[in-house]
Amino acid sequence: MQAISLLNSRSIRFSFGFLLLCFTLLVHPSYGAKQLQSELPSQLEDSIKSCLNRGALSEASMYANRLMNTSIQNALPETEAAAYSNLAWVYQQYNNVDSAIYFYTKHDSICKALNATRKQGQTKIRIAALYKERSDFKNAERYYLEAEVLLREVSDSLWLGFLNDHLGHVYHSIGNYYNALDRYQQAIRLFSDLQIFQSVGGVYNKMGMVYRETDNKEEEKRSYNKAIGILKELPESIYLAESLNNLAEIYFDEDSAAIAFVMLEQAKVIYEKFNHQIGLSAYHAVLSYYYYTLNPPNYHNAIELGMQGAEIALQSNNFRGYADATYYVGTSYFKLEQNENAIETLISGYDVATKYNLLAELSEICKALSTVYMEEGDKVQAFNFLDEHLILSDSLSNIDRVKEFTRLDLSYKFKTTQKWYYNS
Secondary structure, eight states: OHHHHHHHHHHHHHHHHHHHHHHHHHHOTTHHHHHHHHTHHHHHHHHHHHHHHHTOHHHHHHHHHHHHHHHHHTTOHHHHHHHHHHHHHHHHHTTOHHHHHHHHHHHHHHHHHTTOHHHHHHHHHHHHHHHHHTTOHHHHHHHHHHHHHHHHHTTOHHHHHHHHHHHHHHHHHTTOHHHHHHHHHHHHHHHHHTTOHHHHHHHHHHHHHHHHHTTOHHHHHHHHHHHHHHHTTSSOOHHHHHHHHHHHHHHHHTTOHHHHHHHHHHHHHHHHHTTOHHHHHHHHHHHHHHHHHSSSOOHHHHHHHHHHHHHHHHHTTOHHHHHHHHHHHHHHHHHTTOHHHHHHHHHHHHHHHHHTTOHHHHHHHHHHHHHHHHHHTOHHHHHHHHHHHHHHHHHHHHHHHHHHHHHHHHHHHTTTTHHHHHHO
16 A cells, blocks of 8 residues: 555656646747757757767767757758768768668758758769769769769869769779770879879879770889879878789789789788778789789699688678689689589689679689589589570670770870870
């Protein structure tokens, strides 16, 4: 009975307090809104910033949602836009691309309504970058071009530099090498004017990679050397390591292994310093390729280094690098007459290449699997993989014809324009 009496007493006190609160709100109907308008937006923005600095993403998301609701209720478009931007960033860290794009798009709409041209242009670049990451190059190009119009309107050279750099990558990815080089050159001009020489060197490295696709070894080598010449005078960076790594591969092809090994070791030191896993994967890939193509080949070293690179590539979501590594490791096993290991390795690469639509790597792996299965006497599997290889080869041959046209086009269009960039 005592417990029941105590419970009833507390219930009476709670009911009285609740009625008093309701009466207060009726007398002062704007009380809650005033509190929200005067305190919450700035406090919530500070809380979001604090959470992001600490890496507390779930807390940041909670505060951003509260800021969004508060801003909508109180007609505060600036802080509503800030909420959307923060929510997009949080979802981007969670690799939830669809949600990140959704909230960046909401931010974009408010910036447009507020005539915040610079912020709108920057947000469109962020949307484009997310589409680029998921290899949706059509939408990426669309948003980059929309951003370019806005950023030119406010003469934002820094973000136009970023835009041209990223757009160059988009055009490189779809095989439009003329536009890729053109955009990279615009980025070089903008970054040079701003004296951001780390980015200048990084873009020269990317130009070298475009020239690799066009089989223009001379320009590829000049681009890497230009990048290294700039970057070696600056604090160590991933850009320098990538340029050394890429140039080392050329020196291996030129039978200048001593120079190549020195460059690779320099690259490795930088990769390890910055814990850059994709770079370490590329380091192992180049060494594995070297031993694979050595005369005579050293397949044991090719396997050991290739497996190390493949493991790092898979852990860092470098799926193209993983598929490429498994091809060389698998075919090395085959050369050593270890067919069971060859099949297991090649199938693992086949699965990844299929999942991520890596056509060139998939075609080579299918051809290798057909050869191994034929050696094993499994003609059905051999025929199936050979058939898949031929279908993929036909598709890739169309791409190669476009590349060949691009090579001819480039040799004409860039014969004179390159002088400025390499003499600057």
